Amino acid sequence: MNQHIHCIINNCHYWAEGNKCVANEILVTPDAFASNQPDNIDATMAKQLTPAAADSCMATCCKTFVPKGSDRMNADNVTKMS
Numbered sequence: 001m002n003q004h005i006h007c008i009i010n011n012c013h014y015w016a017e018g019n020k021c022v023a024n025e026i027l028v029t030p031d032a033f034a035s036n037q038p039d040n041i042d043a044t045m046a047k048q049l050t051p052a053a054a055d056s057c058m059a060t061c062c063k064t065f066v067p068k069g070s071d072r073m074n075a076d077n078v079t080k081m082s
């Protein structure tokens with residue numbers, strides 16, 4: 001699959017010039033789910049997670065986001081694409 005994820009969150013560890021996400025995978029969840037889960041619940045565990053609904057785009061979030069320079073950058077087991 002030739003997928004491009006565009007993102008403007010430029011303080012994320014996975015953000016790159018041109019507003020590209022260079023994470024090898026990401027996890028999008030309802031806000032309520034993300035706020036209750038630790039950092040290690042992320043894209044690498046997606047197949048184990050129960051699907052859930054959201055009322056609008058404002059109720060979704062990128063669970064893979066981690067601030068640049070954070071000591072939590074490796075907690076999600078997601079890597080940058082080369």
Ligand code: SF4
Pocket residue numbers: 005006007008009012013014015016020021022023026062063064065066
């Ligand atoms: S991980 Fe999420 S927040 Fe970070 S650049 Fe990719 S899409 Fe944006």
